[in-house]
Amino acid sequence: MFKGTKNYLRMTTDPTASEAASKLINSDLKEIGDATMKLADHVMKLGVTGGFITTSLQWFACFAAIYLLILDRTNWRTNMLTALLVPYIFLTLPNWLFGILHGDIGKWLTLVGVVLRLFFREHYPEYLELPGSLLLLVVVAPSFVAGYVRSEWIGVVVCLGIGCYLLQEHIRASGGFRNAFTKSNGISNSIGIVLLFVFPVWALLGLL
Structure with a gap:
């Protein structure tokens, strides 16, 4: 040191x-x-x-509407305006599936359906009318509807309005709120209608 x-x-x-x-x-x-x-x-x-959550909820809502449409064509059969499920499905179809049906594949399927409907009515069952209308709506939708309306607040509000109408009509047809969610033959329908609200509510929160 x-x-x-x-x-x-x-x-x-x-x-x-x-x-x-x-x-x-x-x-x-x-x-x-x-x-x-x-x-x-x-x-x-x-x-x-537009991430995973939104896409998943969109699929849930679309499948719920398809499920209710199938019920209406089989054993549900009410006086409700269930044809409103067609524009609901149109507005909630995932973009990639909508793009496929909006293209040549959808046009060919629509052409076959129209030919069967016009010339072979006996081979065109009644339960295919609403799905055929949905396919026709997807094919002929102009770009403003197919693009802007489906992706903006207008489509979300329309989906929300359809869900509210079907829910209140279902509760009225069931004889009240309690019956709609307690009777064994109405619970599945009630759940399907409630699922219609999942996507538009989430999308509306995102737009706000």
């Missing part, structure tokens, strides 16, 4: 060093918190505007 020089090692228990380390840790924790909040915000925006 050289004479005249002093080299002191600061102990880790020094208050100055502890304070600096504490500030550094707090700064790191703040950065982690900010990054977590940004990640959560981005995930929510992605889910609302």
